[in-house]
Every structure is written in structure tokens, then in C-alpha cells.
Amino acid sequence: MKILVCISHVPDTTSKINFTDGDSKFDTAGVQFVINPNDEFGLTRAMWFKEKQGATVDVVNVGGAETEPTLRKALAIGADSAIRVDATPTDGFFVAKQLAKVAKEGNYDLIIAGRESIDYNGGMVPGMMAAFMDANFVNTCIGLEVEGDTATAIREIDGGKETLTAKLPLVIGGQKGLVQEKDLKIPNMRGIMQARKKPLNVVEAEDASAQTETKKFEKPDPKGEVKLVDPDNLDELIDLLHNEAKAI
Amino acid sequence: MSVLVYTESEEGKFKKAALEVASYAREVAAKEGGSVTAVTFNAEDTSELGQYGVDKVLNIKSEKLSKFNAEAYAYALKQAAEKEGSKVVVLSQSANSKYLAPLLAVQLNAGYAPNVVALPESTDPFTVKRSVFTNKAFNLLQINTEVKIVGVSQNAFGLKENKAEATVEEFSPSLSEEDFSVNVESVDKATDKVTIADAEIIVSGGRGLKGPENWGMIEEMAEILGAATACSKPVSDMGWRPHSEHVGQTGKPVASNLYIAIGISGAIQHLAGVNAAKTKVVINNDPEAPFFKAADYGVVGDAFEVVPRLNEKLKEFKAKNA
Secondary structure, X not given: OXXXXXXXXXXXXXXXXXXXXXXXXXXXXXXXXXEOHHHHHHHHHHHHHHHHHOOEEEEXXXXXXXXHHHHHHHHHHOOOEEEEEEOOOOXXXXXXXXXXXXXXXXXXXXXXXXXXXXXXXXXXXXXXXXXXXXXXXXXXXXXXXXXXXXEEEEEEEOOEEEEEEEEOOEEEEEOOOOOOHHHOOOOOHHHXXXXXXXXXXXXXXXXXXXXXXXXEEEOOOXXXXXXXXXXXXXXXXXXXXXXXXXXX | OEEEEEOOEEOOEEOHHHHHHHHHXXXXXXXXXXXXXXXXXXXXXXXXXXXXXXXEEEEEOOHHHOOOOHHHHXXXXXXXXXXXXXXXXXXXXXXXXXXXXXXXXXXXXXXXXEXXXXXXXXXXXXEEEEEEOOOOEEEEEEEOOOOEEEEEOOOOOOOOOEXXXXXXXXXXXXXXXXXXXXXXXXXXXXXXXXXXXXXOEEEEEOHHHOOHHHOHHHHHHHHHHOOEEEEOHHHHHOOOOOHHHEEOOOOEOOXXXXXXXXXXXXXXXXXXXXXXXXXXXEEEOOOOOOHHHHXXXXXXXXXHHHXXXXXXXXXXXXXXXX
16 A cells, blocks of 8 residues: 655644734744644554555655755654655645645555644645545544555544545545554654655646635734632622623 | 525534524625525525525435535535536535535635635635634635635624525436445434534633543533533543544634633643634633633632532523523
8 A cells, every 4th residue: 555644844833923024924933843733643644554554655745945854754753755846835726736746646545634734724635635636535534444445434523423434545634533642653763864864855846826825914913811700709700701701 | 696605404404604604605795796595405494594694595305415425515516506606605614514625626626715704805806814823813815716615614703694585496416426435334423412613602621620530510511501511632632531522723623602711721722722712711720821811701719619619600690591
């Protein structure tokens, strides 16, 4: 089985979110970039398929040279090789087009992406990829097994879950649950050393214009001070929630 | 020209999110001078949609579509959009809508704006405000394609009554076996519980509760308020509560009217995930907990003393205001 894991290069979850150039660009100054957490669960699950079922695992990302450390980290975790599509990821449509091309040309059986990146929260790349490739698609996937050419996937739905089966090729929008948090793979020294020698191929982007463009960013209005209620006067809290906030 | 809206139903009844997206579609149609066409799957009574501004309902009755199937539903919506000549398609951000939206976008060659929090700022060019960085910022997005798909965040717009008489038309999209290539084997869903996605009120517990055996008072509060229960990341990581209750940046986003955080200190990832909740209450014994900076109302006190007393008072309040 050939697995492709799509890696988004995103600001660490603790990053301060600021914008520059007249609020048109995300300010990367002082920001640490990491593998998108939703992708990390998928990458660790892919490693399981590698260890238990002899799968090969490649990772891919769309981005400039500055994203290579993130791909190297994925290699250190255990991926066999990496592909970087050399382009600025302008919107989800553009990224999905690039990834679908890589996935198709490489004849991958299973493509695992995160359900969304934690920066732009678009949640459209895995589904669009599947549509471009005419592959099956399961979103918000929290469990995945493959036997022969058939996958059994568990999807998180509002208020529960459902079990799905689909033939490969299959695209997964993965998230926490694909593996447990405590089982996430962390690169060890040996992995880091090996990663330096693993192939990282840079490929040119396919021409595909974006469908959407960001005009500007805004930050939410600063919040007012918290109103503290005395624990011995909880009637006041109920009164505030009822009459002021109109929430109960 | 009509604005197409996907109004989701469950067991034949419309979800609140369906009425919200219908309300939104009505306002978009008013801006553009068009009508609103809703698409429903196996809905029993569609008259409710008329109260939220829907002019016409395309009701799809099909045994094959009794269970949600993203590809088949997307293809049916595509055919409805083409039949109506719709240039704008509005849907919610439920798990199912988020699943089918990118498939529909490719089929319609439409640009898709997810997590939209307000009406379009302009319709030509078509620009909408959406939340990004897990509610830590907004982005004004321009969609440049002829057909646009707008995914409206839960509770971002609210319900707007706009009485109209909706005509109902049966609609039978053409679907083949190929559209059902992802097979739903089984659905496991608690039907008696309010889900985080649909809840008006969420009661959430953190590590401060010390162990899963102490969740009784959280569940009691949720029951009094008709709320969903949720938890912080460490609580789900330790297995005290199921993953499906984890709210935050890598868990579920929350956009309820009221979010009550009990024994949750407020890590930046958690606060980001609950930022879209309208009113936030924190109960914590540590006055330095970061959640106090993000909350509207706070009680500094021991949850094990405050919560049972609050539950009693909420019961009295509910009895009086029933």
C-alpha cells in the first residue's frame, strides 16, 4: 500500500496572531511553525500501516523553501520521502489541485490529510482533492483500518459516530482519534539523523489559479473585563445570565 | 435567480442550523433581488421553512438517501443548484455540511467560504467575513467564481423570521451506484443527548474536577439547563471523558449562546476553541486562571462547593420561569 500524508505547515497553537502589510498578511515574526496537529494524527496512523502492513509513506506539502524543516520533521518521524510543491498556497482550491496531481501521478492508494489546518480552518482540501482525483472520501475520520483494497473508517458526526467502508483509493480528512494523543510519534535522534539523508523532492506547481482571495484580516474587538460574582451570592450570577446576557 | 440553501433535517425534522441558514439565505436573496430555494432530504413537513423566508422547497424523497451520504447528497445539491440557476449556495457548518461542501464546490466549480460569520459585505465583488486561526482573527474573503458556496458558522447569524408561503416541489435527482461508493455501515448516535454542535448552552469541565467520578454535578447542570456536556483537552486525553466532548483548537469548536467552564484554567488553545461562544462563565478557585480574562462572568471559588449550590439555584430559577 502506498500512502501519501499531506502536511500543512502552520503556526504553533500557542502563537500570537498578528498581521502586517496593512492587515493583509499573517505576521510570521517570532512564530514557531509545526506540523498541523490534525495532520500529525494522520502521519502517526500512517506509521502504524508502515510498521504493521508494510506500507510506504511519503509526505507532501505545498509551500516555499521555509516549510522544509516541517517536512524534515515528518521524515524524522518515519516517512520514507518527501515532496514539496514549490508554490505559495493561495487558497484551498489551489492547494487541493496541486496535491491531487501529486497523489494521482504517484498512484497512491491512501491519502491522509488533516480535516482542516489550524491556521485558515478551511477544511476543504481533502474533499476537493478526492473530487479532483475521483477517489473516495471520508472526513473527520477517527478510526481507520485497511484490508486488501477496502478501508473501514469511523467518522465523527454531530453527537456520535458512524462506520463507513470504501474502496481505495481513498482520501481521509483526519483528526485526533486516528491515534491517541499519547501515541503521537515524536522524532528521536536516530530518526533526525536518518531524515537528513532521505529524499526531499521539489516539484513545480501546476498552473491553477485560486478561486478566492483574502482582502484583509481583522482581529476581534478586545473583550471587556470579567464581572466577578461572589460565590456566596450566586443569585446574582443567575440574574446576570438571565437579564443581562439573556443566556438562560 | 435564486439562492439555494441546504436545510438539514433529522428524522424528518429541521435542525436549528437549517432555519439559521434559511434566514441567512433570505437576506442574501434580498440583497441580490432573488428568491430562496431550499433543498430537503426526506423532510416530512416543510412548512416551517416558509417562516424563515424560503420561497420554494425542493423536497427529495428517496429511500436510498435516508442515511446521509456526502457524495450522493452533494451530487443531488449540484443538480438542484443547476435546475434553479443558483449562483449562491448557503449551507451550515455541521459535520455533514462540512463533509459535502468541498465535493459540491468542485462539482459546481464554485469558490467556497467556510466559517462565515456575517452577511456578505458586498455581492459584487462577493466578499464575506469568516473566522480564521480558530476564532483568533477574521478574514475578509473575496470569492471570484461565478457560483459561490457560503458555509455559515453556527449561531453567527441567528434566526430571523420572515414569513413567506413556501411552495413545495418533489425533486428527483439522478443518482447512480457510483455516487454511493462510500458505504454507511452503521450509525452510533445518542439520540437523547444534546450535541455540542446543536447546543444553546454547554457545560464544560476541566482538570480541576480531579476525576471522572466527579462529573455528576456537571451532568446535573447540563440536564437542568438542557445543555450539552463538554470537556478540556487534558480531560479527554486522560480518558475521563470521551474525545467527542473535547472542545478547543484540536477538538470541537464551540459557538453556543452560553459556555460554562468549570475547573478549566483556560489554555490558549481551549480559549480559541470557545471564543465564538456568546457568553462565557468561568468557575475556578484560582483567580489567576487565564480563563478569567476571556470570560464575561466569573466566580472565584471551589467548584465542589459552588456547582452544587448553583445547581440548586438554577433548579429554583427553572421552576419559576418554566
